[in-house]
Amino acid sequence: MRLAFISDIHGNIHALTAVKRFLTENIVNQVIVVGDLVGYGASPGPVIDFVKREGWPTGLGSSDMRVAIDLGDREGRRGVADQVLTWTKKMLAPEQTDFLRRLPPGGRIVTPVGRVRYFHGSPHDPEQRLDLMSSERELEELAETLGARVIVVGGSHVPFSRVIGETTFVDPGSVGLSLNHEPGADVVIVDCVGRKPKVSLHKVTYDYASSAFDIMAWNLPPVIADVIKTGRMG
Numbered sequence: 001m002r003l004a005f006i007s008d009i010h011g012n013i014h015a016l017t018a019v020k021r022f023l024t025e026n027i028v029n030q031v032i033v034v035g036d037l038v039g040y041g042a043s044p045g046p047v048i049d050f051v052k053r054e055g056w057p058t059g060l061g062s063s064d065m066r067v068a069i070d071l072g073d074r075e076g077r078r079g080v081a082d083q084v085l086t087w088t089k090k091m092l093a094p095e096q097t098d099f100l101r102r103l104p105p106g107g108r109i110v111t112p113v114g115r116v117r118y119f120h121g122s123p124h125d126p127e128q129r130l131d132l133m134s135s136e137r138e139l140e141e142l143a144e145t146l147g148a149r150v151i152v153v154g155g156s157h158v159p160f161s162r163v164i165g166e167t168t169f170v171d172p173g174s175v176g177l178s179l180n181h182e183p184g185a186d187v188v189i190v191d192c193v194g195r196k197p198k199v200s201l202h203k204v205t206y207d208y209a210s211s212a213f214d215i216m217a218w219n220l221p222p223v224i225a226d227v228i229k230t231g232r233m234g
Helices: 013-025 044-054 062-068 080-091 094-101 136-146 208-217 222-230
Strands: 002-006 030-033 106-111 114-119 150-153 160-164 167-171 185-191 198-204
Touching: 013 044, 013 185, 013 198, 013 208, 030 106, 044 080, 044 094, 062 080, 062 094, 080 222, 136 150, 136 160, 136 167, 150 185, 167 185, 208 222
Parallel strands: 002 030, 114 150, 150 167
Antiparallel strands: 002 185, 106 114, 160 167, 185 198
16 A cells, blocks of 8 residues: 655645646555645645545645634734735635535544554644654654554644654655755655555655745735745745
8 A cells, every 4th residue: 555645735736736746657545635735825725626626535734724713813923824824714715615624633544554643733633733853752652542553744844754663753744835945845655565664755846936926926925935936934
């Protein structure tokens, strides 16, 4: 069984379509989205429609939740992400917002190497980011609680893989706003065969100039365009 995990698409339709082409050439059994379809990027509606059309299992991300569910004023937060999320709410059709609202917090898959669990932040809260650099003991306890051989989380925008004991921890990085100092879309492929899963990290090139142009055309914060073009914040 070969699984592809993608995360943090953040309204970047140019990156998402490039990832689909990549996965057409690198055949997998299933594509799983680990949350954050919206936020930052200029094409939230098309991204939602794309994922819905493909039928990819998708977990609820923190940005998805803040767009789909009224969480109040968030203590006056007015950062770049909040500006775009406010804009996103106005751009989505009711059925697109409803799609986000109905997303589960995560999911599980039974594979030949054991159970795979995926969620955006923590098992029950998309906004509570799991630090994969935590102590081995802490992560071992989580793996034991979840009964998982592979645990996939999102939110950091930096692709990462770490093996502790019998469990492989993975962050797929970000399709739409990668922060590992290289422009492009991040994809992780997990081969669930043999005794241990095999993880491969991929950077997919795409027309990030067009994504940056869309940001400027919609008068969204210019810093987002800079991040898309450079793969780094600041």
